[in-house]
Amino acid sequence: MPLNTNNLPTRCVVLVPLNRIDTAEHVASKYELEIIIEHHAILAMAEICLLHQEATSKQAWNSEARTIQLVLVHAQELDGLPELLAAVRSYLPSVRIVELRDGQLEEVENHGAIIDALDDLPVIHTENVDADELSMLLDTPEGEVEE
Amino acid sequence: MPSRETRTSIIFAGPTSDALVQSMEQPSCAVRTLYDAIGELVTSDATTLVEAVVIDDMLLEKNGEQHIDAIRRVDPTSIIVVRGSHAKNTGADASVPYDCNERILTSAIANALSKPIDANQNEETEKDLDEILGLVDAVDYVQETTNLGDTDLVRALMHSPSSFKEVLLRLLQQQTKWSYCSILNDTQSAPADSITAPLRYGHEEHGFLAATGATSDDITRWARWTACWLNLARKQRQLKLLAYKDELSGAWNRRFLRTCLTKELQIAKNQRRPLTIMIFDIDDFKHYNDKWGHDAGDEIIREVVKLLQSIIRKGDHVCRIGGDEFAVLFCDPTPPREPGSNHPTTVEILARRFREQVSKARFPKLGEEATGSLSISGGLATFPWDASDVDSLVEKADQRLYKSKRLGKNSITIGREE
Numbered sequence: 001m002p003l004n005t006n007n008l009p010t011r012c013v014v015l016v017p018l019n020r021i022d023t024a025e026h027v028a029s030k031y032e033l034e035i036i037i038e039h040h041a042i043l044a045m046a047e048i049c050l051l052h053q054e055a056t057s058k059q060a061w062n063s064e065a066r067t068i069q070l071v072l073v074h075a076q077e078l079d080g081l082p083e084l085l086a087a088v089r090s091y092l093p094s095v096r097i098v099e100l101r102d103g104q105l106e107e108v109e110n111h112g113a114i115i116d117a118l119d120d121l122p123v124i125h126t127e128n129v130d131a132d133e134l135s136m137l138l139d140t141p142e143g144e145v146e147e
Numbered sequence: 148m149p150s151r152e153t154r155t156s157i158i159f160a161g162p163t164s165d166a167l168v169q170s171m172e173q174p175s176c177a178v179r180t181l182y183d184a185i186g187e188l189v190t191s192d193a194t195t196l197v198e199a200v201v202i203d204d205m206l207l208e209k210n211g212e213q214h215i216d217a218i219r220r221v222d223p224t225s226i227i228v229v230r231g232s233h234a235k236n237t238g239a240d241a242s243v244p245y246d247c248n249e250r251i252l253t254s255a256i257a258n259a260l261s262k263p264i265d266a267n268q269n270e271e272t273e274k275d276l277d278e279i280l281g282l283v284d285a286v287d288y289v290q291e292t293t294n295l296g297d298t299d300l301v302r303a304l305m306h307s308p309s310s311f312k313e314v315l316l317r318l319l320q321q322q323t324k325w326s327y328c329s330i331l332n333d334t335q336s337a338p339a340d341s342i343t344a345p346l347r348y349g350h351e352e353h354g355f356l357a358a359t360g361a362t363s364d365d366i367t368r369w370a371r372w373t374a375c376w377l378n379l380a381r382k383q384r385q386l387k388l389l390a391y392k393d394e395l396s397g398a399w400n401r402r403f404l405r406t407c408l409t410k411e412l413q414i415a416k417n418q419r420r421p422l423t424i425m426i427f428d429i430d431d432f433k434h435y436n437d438k439w440g441h442d443a444g445d446e447i448i449r450e451v452v453k454l455l456q457s458i459i460r461k462g463d464h465v466c467r468i469g470g471d472e473f474a475v476l477f478c479d480p481t482p483p484r485e486p487g488s489n490h491p492t493t494v495e496i497l498a499r500r501f502r503e504q505v506s507k508a509r510f511p512k513l514g515e516e517a518t519g520s521l522s523i524s525g526g527l528a529t530f531p532w533d534a535s536d537v538d539s540l541v542e543k544a545d546q547r548l549y550k551s552k553r554l555g556k557n558s559i560t561i562g563r564e565e
Contacts, residue, residue, distance in 0.1 A: 036496070040210060045182050046217035049189040050500070079209060083182045091186025 010034065011051055015044040015084070016073040024073045027100055033071070041080035044070065045087060052092050072099040072108065156191065157256075160184040161203025161230075170249040173198065181206050181214050188222050197225045199256045202239070204231030215239055219457075226259045228252065276387055295321055304380055311380050319369060327359035330373070344370035348378035395445060396452040399466040404474050407464060408537050411478050415530055423477040423494045426544040427525025430556040432471035435521075444471075447521065451505060458501050474544075498527060498559050506557065522557035524548060 012033045016024040021037065028035040036051075038044040051068045070088060075081050085108070088095055097108045159168055159177040168175045178184050184200055191197050200218055207214055207229065215238045218227055229239040230247065240259035243252055295318040303314040312330060319328055327341060330353070334343045337357035344366045346353035356370040391403040399407070408424065415422040429435075429447065436444040448471065455465050455475065464476040477494045505523050526547025534540040547560035554560070 040213045040217075042181060042185075042210070042214050042217040043220070045185050046220040049185055049221050050496075053189060054499075054503075080182070083180045087180065087182030087186045090183070091190050 010067045010069055011055075012036070012069045012071045013038060013044050013047045013051065014071045014073055015039075015041060015075045015078065015081075017075075017077045020074045020077075023100070024071075027071065027073060027105065031105060033069075035071070039078070041075070041078055041084040045084050048088060048092065048095055052095060067096065068094070069096045069098055071105065072097070074100070156197050158184050158187050158197055158200045159203075160200060161206045163201070163203065163230075167247075167249065167252070171252075172249075181217070185217060185221050188218070188225065197222065199226040199228055199259075201228045201230055201243075201252065204229050204245070212238055226256050228255055228259070276384070276391070300376060304383060308380065308384065312377075315373065315376055319373065323358070323361065323365065323369060325358045325360045327357075328361075329357050330377075331355045331357050342366055346370055346374040346377060348374040351378050351381065353377040353381075393467040396448050396467050398452045398456075398473070399464055401466065401468040403464070404466040404468055404476065405537065407478075408476060408540070411476065412530060412535075412537060412540070416535075421529050421531065422540075423527055423529040424540055424544050425475040425477070425494070425498050425525050425527045425559070426468075426541070426548050427473055427475075427523045427559065428469075428548065429471045430522045430524055430552075447471075451523075454504055455501055458497060458504065460497070463497075474541075494527065494529070498525065502557070502559055523559075524551035524556045525559040526551060527559060 010031075010033050012028070012035045014024045014028070014033075014035045014037050016037060016039065018039045024035070024037055027033070036047050038047055048068065048070050055068055070084075072081075085097060088097060098105045099108045156174040156176070157171055159175060160181050160183070161179070163177045165177075168177050176187060178187055181202065184202070188197055188200070202214075215227055218225070219238075226241065227239045229242045231242075231245045241255040243255045247255075295314065299314060300311070300318065303311045316328055316330065319325070327338065329337075330346065331337055331343070332354050334355050334357070337343050337355070338359060341357045341359040342361060342363065343355045343357045346356055348371075351374075353374050356366060356373055358366050358369075361369075391399055391406075393400045411422055414420075429451065432444065432447070435447060448467070451473070452465055452467065455473070459465065459475060459477075462478045464478060466474045466476065468474050475498075477497070502523055502525070505521055526544045526549075528534060528540050528543035528547065530540055533543045551558045551560045
């Protein structure tokens with residue numbers, strides 16, 4: 001997947017368990033990433049926020065902003081991952097979230113968005129149904145209902 | 148960075164009663180997780196600056212320190228208040244009961260705001276001053292455990308101040324044969340079968356001496372003797388601080404930098420760890436002094452040091468080494484800090500953040516028109532890449548500071564390109 005849209009190295013926060021650092025360093029070298037390594041999801045959130053702030057400030061001065069990514073390397077083993085992903089998507093939607101899968105970095109699908117969309121279910125107001133109508137509807141044998 | 152006085156809103160993280168949020172006079176918002184609280188902190192705009200983050204202690208059950216650290220990284224000056232009974236050892240600024248009301252919470256935030264930002268840090272560095280400076284290693288000191296006398300107290304005071312109280316109590320117990328004795332902050336924590344006497348020397352208070360098996364006369368006599376020694380220890384510590392602290396800013400002074408750098412460099416060599424020094428000064432400081440007067444200049448110095456102390460890590464040291472010239476020693480004495488972290492990169496991030504924070508800072512004495520007009524220029528040098536002795540390391544950082552000046556100021560030269 002293309003990681004970079006300009007010639008500057010992509011700046012990343014890599015969330016990786018302590019015992020998987022070698023993998024994270026290998027990924028950084030393979031994809032030419034400028035990385036900040038964190039082993040706690042909450043500290044990764046803080047670092048990604050700071051990178052985002054810096055990028056926003058640079059953009060305001062018309063400097064070329066670098067792509068910012070949150071890279072997950074075996075991050076499922078760490079606490080707080082769902083909360084981290086939800087917060088990044090909610091507050092920093094421009095940050096790309098990628099994950100190491102079978103040696104390749106792939107964008108993490110936003111399954112959470114579908115669930116979020118169900119948070120506020122639409123309320124449909126219908127006309128009142130009286131007791132006779134209800135009884136008729138319930139007693140109608142299957143197959144006899146007219147569409 | 149805006150001063151604390153301009154901050155207005157409060158973020159509640161975790162399950163919070165609507166009544167409490169709504170009862171706050173300041174604008175407040177409630178979020179479910181600390182991740183969301185950090186998101187709110189980062190996205191808050193200039194009109195809704197965050198004064199405090201109030202955290203339900205349930206959110207700190209696991210990795211509480213990291214959670215607090217994360218908030219401080221994003222906003223070093225917002226007040227962190229923990230709600231509930233598990234606030235200890237989290238590093239929060241204040242704690243309140245879970246069922247607190249608006250008045251208690253507001254008062255806790257106000258108390259925390261009135262403390263200097265670096266209050267905790269100062270307490271710790273004062274306690275460990277001898278260890279930081281390596282003064283305790285100057286003499287090969289072996290602590291006696293039996294047949295103690297006054298000489299052992301003097302030796303402990305000179306060579307191992309952190310164990311002074313322990314030696315003092317051991318000597319007391321050997322002399323008196325009391326089954327228990329202790330120095331306490333208040334009488335309530337004394338064991339039920341003990342008696343207590345205040346430890347006073349002149350106007351100086353040192354807590355209470357508690358002992359089991361002592362008579363009233365005995366404990367009064369020994370309390371006077373103990374207070375005398377405690378006062379000597381306190382005076383000695385105060386003198387050391389006077390020798391190594393800068394009076395105006397509260398930062399360490401040039402003497403401290405030299406002593407500490409020599410010691411830290413030796414440790415870095417032995418442990419094969421990098422050690423970085425940053426030297427910086429305030430651009431056109433003379434102009435500020437001339438235009439707004441020396442009071443304003445002094446305030447800038449103090450505010451810059453406060454700002455820096457709120458950004459650096461525990462173990463790093465801020466020193467004022469000249470009029471408007473400062474040095475930061477990035478020591479970080481708990482190796483390995485993070486096996487995956489790259490030391491110089493981490494330091495560069497801190498230096499960059501600091502420069503950005505200074506450029507946003509407000510200095511009330513300079514008036515509104517001066518907001519955001521301050522900038523710094525600095526240089527970083529790291530052992531072993533740039534130099535391997537104290538003088539060369541300082542000189543290298545100094546050269547880079549002047550390079551930053553030549554390049555148009557408001558920058559920090561790291562020196563990798565060289």
